[in-house]
Amino acid sequence: MQANEGKALEARVDGKNYARIPLRTRVVMPNDDLDAVVMEYAKDAVQPGDLLFVTEKIVAITQGRSYRLDEISPRPLARFLSRYVVRTSYGIGLGMPETMEMALRECGTLRILFAAGVSVITKAFGRRGDFYRIAGDKARAIDGPTKNTIPPYNQAVVLGPKDPRGVAERLKRMLGGNLEVAVVDINDIGGNILGSTLDKAGERRLVEILGDNPLGQATQSTPMGIVREV
8 A cells, every 4th residue: 555655544533543545546537437446446445334535536537527638728718817826736726728717617707707806805815715715616626737647637627526425325335335435625735525425524524534635646546545443
């Protein structure tokens, strides 16, 4: 098992120890079936009481929600807005015309413009993060290519998944129902649970357990993992 560089495979949250077990897979492609991929790599690894977490990226890819850069024609508004997005060390976000174009399509032009306008005002007062709070999970979940992204997704934009809670519930039934499942968006500055079979308290605890991004989302090729109390 290989953790993200500099990270441990165990975490302690609320007085309990949890193992974070990476499941290394081949590169998942748009013509792959998510259920088949999960059965291939997770079925024999999970135990009763485990929590299987699946990254939102492979869910979206298998739903046909990845687009090559050459398939996207950014409008002038997307080119303009993308110039004002702060790029971080962990990902490009909406800081390129192609990802901003997909945000405009996913969230609607008016919502993105409103989010951008509010963000300009609140940044002047030292407050950050309002753009994504207003634009919502659909905008936050859009992944653009980075230098460490595994091909062919180093030349692609991946949107957020459709019906992540429904996906989690289906995977739980498929694996026998004696575990929990979550579709997660985790990176080096935090994380979100997009859909799960947990209650809200369980989702908050899972964000804490995975908050340091133990598996990574680049060359590690670990788009699934198991959380197990130890």
